[in-house]
Amino acid sequence: MSKIFTHDEAAKIVELFEDVLSDYGIKIPSPEDDERETDNAAVLYGSVYSGLLDSVENKLIDLLDRCKNAYEVITDRFSGTW
DSSP states (O other): OOOOOHHHHHHHHHHHHHHHHHHTTOOOOOTTGGGSOTTOOOSSOHHHHHHHHHHHHHHHHHHHHHHHTTOOOOOSOOOSOO
16 A cells, blocks of 8 residues: 655645745744754744644645545635635
8 A cells, every 4th residue: 555644745845835935035033043053044944844844734634634535626726715
């Protein structure tokens, strides 16, 4: 049986946001910035990164759970209720 690692998938999504932030030179402040190495150029760091990663992963898990319960998947269209 193939496996889906939701943490990996969430990290890939967060990376997309990191790329956009980096492209525009935007660095999000983090409570842990004083612990950051001077050569660390991460735009999302510490609890900011991990909080976003956890939130995205939880959304993916919710989505996958709904798919298990025979939800129809509609692509490339908003529901109009979001």
